[in-house]
Amino acid sequence: MSKKKILVTRRWPTAVEEKLTALYDVTLNESDVPMTGAEMRQALLDYDAVCPTVSDKVDAAVLDVASPRAKILASYGVGYSHIDTDAAKKAGLVVTNTPEVLSECTADLAITLMLMAARRAGEGEREVRAHKWTGWRPTHMIGRKVSGGVFGVLGFGRIGREAAKRAHFGFGMKVIYFDPFPVKPELAAELKAEKRDTIEEVLREADVVSLHMPGGKDNYHLINDDRLALMKPDAILVNTARGEVVDGAALARALKRGTIFAAGLDVFEGEPRIAPDLYECDNAVLLPHLGSATSSTREAMGWRVLSNLEAFFDGRTPPDRVA
Structure with missing residues (x-):
């Protein structure tokens, strides 16, 4: 059985990336710079899941794609105002975040x-x-x-x-x-x-x-x-x-x-x-957005994303679903 294809839009802690790579067919953003709207739109067509962060603007224009392959936006971060949740629901996408740990x-x-x-x-x-x-x-x-x-x-x-x-x-x-x-x-x-x-x-x-x-x-x-x-x-x-x-x-x-x-x-x-x-x-x-910037917290955020992905691909409701 082929692994699910996952896009991670920014670099995450090494331990989390290694675990993701062991479980899924993962593409990492090696440049670690924000992706363009066009790149995000294409990702929705090419991947089973997209994992954005607060630095990614996932607005209605990005989400206006016909029959996206991706069915979940597993966001890395507690806030999700960077995602147009109404547009995501309209496109048939589940949205999750990473609360509590930060x-x-x-x-x-x-x-x-x-x-x-x-x-x-x-x-x-x-x-x-x-x-x-x-x-x-x-x-x-x-x-x-x-x-x-x-x-x-x-x-x-x-x-x-x-x-x-x-x-x-x-x-x-x-x-x-x-x-x-x-x-x-x-x-x-x-x-x-x-x-x-x-x-x-x-x-x-x-x-x-x-x-x-x-x-x-x-x-x-x-x-x-x-x-x-x-x-x-x-x-x-x-x-x-x-x-x-x-x-x-x-x-x-x-x-x-x-x-x-x-x-x-x-x-x-x-x-x-x-x-x-x-x-x-x-x-x-x-300060340059350091609120969650400790190694233990950033790893915990990643584990939360993994839990949401695991639940979603198992057919269960992700624990941190927000849309």
């Missing part, structure tokens, strides 16, 4: 960004590396204290709760949150987290606002000029969710004007492109 590491990075932004760590490191540091002085590079402050979470799912747990137990922060979906009382009670009825309430009250909602059209530019204007002038915005949730140009304006104190960003709309004005903001910490 919650802790992404939450760790959210706290890293909070601390870097609050204590101006990026600015400080740049100053030292540029040989511009002249020594300690009482008024040099004053940041702000986060311990004992208010940690506001927009999107109280797994990652949001993990970030809140670190802020609450690690830094004694009061947790408030908004989520459009019901949250089990016991999950909030563990952190003494207080629900707010609107996004605006969280923005007005929080010293740190951490974003943890999915991307896509429903949350496009959720954080814009008007909402940034509601935040405290010494507040910090952290985004480890999806880049399109924040209007980058609006955020740059707020940072330059002192509307808010600082921002820590791991994701960007249209990445690797970044809103040009953000580069000019010393009070913005900019």
